[in-house]
Amino acid sequence: xxxxxxxxxxxxxxxxxxxxxxxxxxxxxxxxxxxxxxxxxxxxxxxxxxxxxxxxxxxxxxxxxxxxxxxxxxxxxxxxxxxxxxxxxxxxxxxxxxxxxxxxxxxxxxxxxxxxxxxxxxxxxxxxxxxxxxxxxxxxxxxxxxxxxxxxxxxxxxxxxxxxxxxxxxxxxxxxxxxxxxxxxxxxxxxxxxxxxxxxxxxxxxxxxxxxxxxxxxxxxxxxxxxxxxxxxxxxxxxxxxxxxxxxxxxxxxxxxxxxxxxxxxxxxxxxxxxxxxxxxxxxxxxxxxxxxxxxxxxxxxxxxxxxxxxxxxxxxxxxxxxxxxxxxxxxxxxxxxxxxxxxxxxxxxxxxxxxxxxxxxxxxxxxxxxxxxxxxxxxxxxxxxxx
Amino acid sequence: xxxxxxxxxxxxxxxxxxxxxxxxxxxxxxxxxxxxxxxxxxxxxxxxxxxxxxxxxxxxxxxxxxxxxxxxxxxxxxxxxxxxxxxxxxxxxxxxxxxxxxxxxxxxxxxxxxxxxxxxxxxxxxxxxxxxxxxxxxxxxxxxxxxxxxxxxxx
Numbered sequence: 001x002x003x004x005x006x007x008x009x010x011x012x013x014x015x016x017x018x019x020x021x022x023x024x025x026x027x028x029x030x031x032x033x034x035x036x037x038x039x040x041x042x043x044x045x046x047x048x049x050x051x052x053x054x055x056x057x058x059x060x061x062x063x064x065x066x067x068x069x070x071x072x073x074x075x076x077x078x079x080x081x082x083x084x085x086x087x088x089x090x091x092x093x094x095x096x097x098x099x100x101x102x103x104x105x106x107x108x109x110x111x112x113x114x115x116x117x118x119x120x121x122x123x124x125x126x127x128x129x130x131x132x133x134x135x136x137x138x139x140x141x142x143x144x145x146x147x148x149x150x151x152x153x154x155x156x157x158x159x160x161x162x163x164x165x166x167x168x169x170x171x172x173x174x175x176x177x178x179x180x181x182x183x184x185x186x187x188x189x190x191x192x193x194x195x196x197x198x199x200x201x202x203x204x205x206x207x208x209x210x211x212x213x214x215x216x217x218x219x220x221x222x223x224x225x226x227x228x229x230x231x232x233x234x235x236x237x238x239x240x241x242x243x244x245x246x247x248x249x250x251x252x253x254x255x256x257x258x259x260x261x262x263x264x265x266x267x268x269x270x271x272x273x274x275x276x277x278x279x280x281x282x283x284x285x286x287x288x289x290x291x292x293x294x295x296x297x298x299x300x301x302x303x304x305x306x307x308x309x310x311x312x313x314x315x316x317x318x319x320x321x322x323x324x325x326x327x328x329x330x331x332x333x334x335x336x337x338x339x340x341x342x343x344x345x346x347x348x349x350x351x352x353x354x355x356x357x358x359x360x361x362x363x364x365x366x367x368x369x370x371x372x373x374x375x376x377x378x379x380x381x382x383x384x385x386x387x388x
Numbered sequence: 389x390x391x392x393x394x395x396x397x398x399x400x401x402x403x404x405x406x407x408x409x410x411x412x413x414x415x416x417x418x419x420x421x422x423x424x425x426x427x428x429x430x431x432x433x434x435x436x437x438x439x440x441x442x443x444x445x446x447x448x449x450x451x452x453x454x455x456x457x458x459x460x461x462x463x464x465x466x467x468x469x470x471x472x473x474x475x476x477x478x479x480x481x482x483x484x485x486x487x488x489x490x491x492x493x494x495x496x497x498x499x500x501x502x503x504x505x506x507x508x509x510x511x512x513x514x515x516x517x518x519x520x521x522x523x524x525x526x527x528x529x530x531x532x533x534x535x536x537x538x539x540x541x542x543x
Contacts, residue, residue, distance in 0.1 A: 019402075020394060059405060129531075145470040145472055247500055
């Protein structure tokens with residue numbers, strides 16, 4: 001039994017820069033498209049509005065008060081989830097399950113091109129007593145330490161990360177939303193300048209401006225609005241020892257993703273995700289995290305993801321396609337909207353609207369997101385399409 | 389919406405602004421104060437949660453009981469369990485000197501410190517023994533920066 005249904009999607013971007021619009025206009029654009037897609041009037045049909053955002057990204061304190069107008073939420077229940085967009089979606093599902101809300105809108109946006117000191121904001125996310133004063137030369141250092149821990153645990157090496165980076169970026173060439181796609185070889189990546197050993201700049205996703213809005217409805221109402229509802233069968237999210245205790249992090253692993261996945265699978269009645277679903281969209285802002293996530297999601301045996309990836313099991317026409325969109329490595333990291341970009345790609349696949357990268361068999365999908373360094377929060381959703 | 393977007397560079401305007409985010413007084417808390425005393429004395433602070441050593445000390449233990457730990461001195465030995473050499477900053481600018489950054493833990497401990505290791509990038513590896521080098525006593529303030537850096541210890 002589905003918990004909720006996505007009856008409309010709208011987006012703006014993702015692109016490296018969007019100088020033609022303000023962040024609120026981006027939200028307005030995505031919301032207008034989502035409401036048109038769903039055929040709903042936000043002022044009459046939508047019961048509540050959820051925005052996923054963080055103050056520092058916006059350059060505004062108490063930025064949640066900037067949320068209502070662009071999505072049509074003035075004088076209506078509107079609130080912010082300070083987390084990834086998939087966490088906001090989880091809240092929408094819970095609201096619908098209470099029976100008090102028929103339709104909830106979920107939005108998340110990012111305009112990193114407006115943030116003149118994005119690196120310093122990442123610095124500010126580090127623990128102020130134990131880590132920030134040490135002055136790590138790159139606040140994304142967690143990626144490199146996690147990568148090394150994964151290598152030590154599994155026997156993977158830098159060539160496996162390069163393979164992921166090359167595959168994702170090439171795959172993105174078929175996706176008009178993948179601004180960071182490109183043809184690059186493993187040798188080019190391995191020969192390129194390192195950023196943080198063992199990672200090169202190809203292993204780390206760029207940043208993208210984007211806004212994504214979803215219209216989520218009670219499942220029994222979905223077909224009243226659309227012939228292509230996408231059903232949410234399960235959703236879970238969890239936080240590990242968080243940013244304030246990054247030193248307690250389980251390096252090279254993502255236990256929050258495992259917990260989120262098990263919760264989502266349990267709700268969806270899924271035992272083996274590989275045989276029960278057709279594909280996955282997985283957040284991969286650095287190449288090692290895709291391999292780690294595959295293991296935490298139960299899509300690869302412990303310590304084996306790099307070997308299966310090397311065998312082509314997750315290719316576009318492989319045994320279990322992962323990120324036919326090119327993932328974050330090809331589409332970019334849109335801060336708190338990153339998870340909704342993964343979800344958007346899965347929804348378009350399930351509706352048969354993915355275009356040049358449409359999979360032939362796409363009825364049930366897993367979507368997984370992680371907020372990225374230095375945070376340790378994951379969210380996982382199980383979706384099924386109209387033909388499932 | 390879409391029909392009146394401007395795209396000519398001369399039409400695009402930005403309004404520079406700033407967030408006052410770099411001035412803040414961080415309260416270390418009771419455990420933090422004890423840790424500060426140890427740092428000032430040239431000792432590495434840790435926390436005992438039952439028999440388990442945890443680095444660094446916080447006010448709470450990473451266990452199921454949400455219990456409080458006891459701040460203790462950690463004598464080592466210390467191990468750079470994970471080591472990366474950072475070549476570029478967040479903006480892709482090459483550093484004048486690569487920075488060796490490590491996750492440093494103590495034998496049998498959960499957690500560790502993120503620290504700079506003063507060593508040639510070619511000489512560092514995960515699992516290497518390191519030790520803290522403290523600033524001179526008169527320069528210490530009770531902050532983590534009282535550890536000036538970590539240095540390799542010959543096996």
